[in-house]
Amino acid sequence: MLEFLEQLTNGLARGGIYALIALGYTMVYGVMKLINFAHGELFALGAYLGYCLLVSSNLIGGLGPVLAIGLTIILVMGLVALAGHLLEKVAYRPLRHSDRLAAVVSALGASIFLQNAIMLTWGAQYRAYGANLLPNLLITVGGLKIPLIRIVVLFSALVVMLGLRMFIHRTRLGLAIRAAAIDQKAAKLMGVDVRQVITVVFILGPALGGLAGLMVGLYYGQITFNLGQLYGLKAFTAAIIGGIGNITGAMVGGMLLGLIETLGAAYISVGWKDAFTFLVLIMILIVRPTGILPERVVEKL
């Protein structure tokens, strides 16, 4: 039982990370009907920026762990958001009125470019956040020992997701994003500045992705330049499982995927971990081709 709970919390933390990345895919898709293939690389960039701040600049030594992590979170989210904004300006905005396929090719190109830029900057070898970066605290709850970092990861993922939901449902800009995701042309006729909405989703999505990158670094301890590939693919899968374009769906899909993967690895076979992910994807798509929570709850006439 204890081992199961141990795996469960681990799966939830992993799922929280997937969910954060999946939100970026799903928001951009919702508004632009475009898969931002470079999103995984923005996530990896977040991991490396975190490395830069926490390890290379040794912020923790200077500021103490709480302040350092807080500052790193803000800086990483801000910088990756900036990178996402630039990516939109350079790779996607010029193609807004051209063929969908052109934008897809541009997305793939941006992905390759960013991955190589990361490799050339930080090298092709693994980089370690280091096991002793943070005090190795264990929280004991009724015999169950949970590392503090796992709680931090899960908690911050949940807070950010809750915040995003409130932003989308309670604010004017959130309303504009929802409207543009349902029907761009109709949103324009309501006075929504769709160009501004696109700018916003290309800031929000990468910010969340960057945070996820930092979490992977802190949680798993080591990163590599092609980190974005597998995580990106998994999170994209999570977005599809949840129903791409649906924000709640991305959260549910991410959590589900994290759990399946962790429990599958623990109780069936570690080696087949990634295979489970895609087995689940295939099975869900056979039963519900539009995902668990499809983008449009109600079809238009």
Added chain:
Amino acid sequence: MTVGDSLMLKLEGLKVAYGAVEALHGIDLEVRRGELVSILGANGAGKSTTLMAVSGLVKPKSGRIIFYTDDGRQEYLENLRSHQVVGLGVIQVPEGRRVFGPMTVEENLKLGAFSRKKWSEDDLKKVYQLFPRLEERRHQMSGTLSGGEQQMLAIGRALMAAPKLLLLDEPSLGLAPMLVKSIFKAIKEINLSGVTVILVEQNARAALKLANRAYVLDVGSVVLTGCAEALLTDEKVREFYLGTR
């Protein structure tokens, strides 16, 4: 204010092209304050394209779209983006209604007021007075409404923007005759309350009964214009657009 004493919208030599295909070959059109002007014509005549150009959803190839504001300024709509056009009070009810299906009726109405800094519950009440059906279904997902109710919602949503000029694109499309009647009655009411209206219709007879004046488009050009009563009895209009009766 009497109907038609000052200009509100003027199109001068408006040309719109989709790629190499020119859809409008230079349209001249005028709408005066308080008027209900109808644009008639067959499928593909360029009626919707005209409205899309006014709303800033397609960029004209050449020509001008001049909007005269209440305080006497002239705005060249061809240079503005769609949300700026909406900001001036030029509000379109698009063809096919395009309500936000996964949102409730009331959310749709609130979204209609998106361009306004301030709006009040009174605005909602006015819409519900005009269309009581919408109040009954205020918490229902709008995608589950019938076609007629969706049309009411689309018009109500536009009213929430406090329109000065209301552009209606085929509001009768696909509706049962009874519903068409009540929609048209509502449009007349809106017009009489002081909103200038451009009504694009294929249902020419019904539109002409409602309108002060009308323009008839054919393959991207204005072929006929005049006051609605005259057009209703015009031989050519009867033959091409009204059928013989």
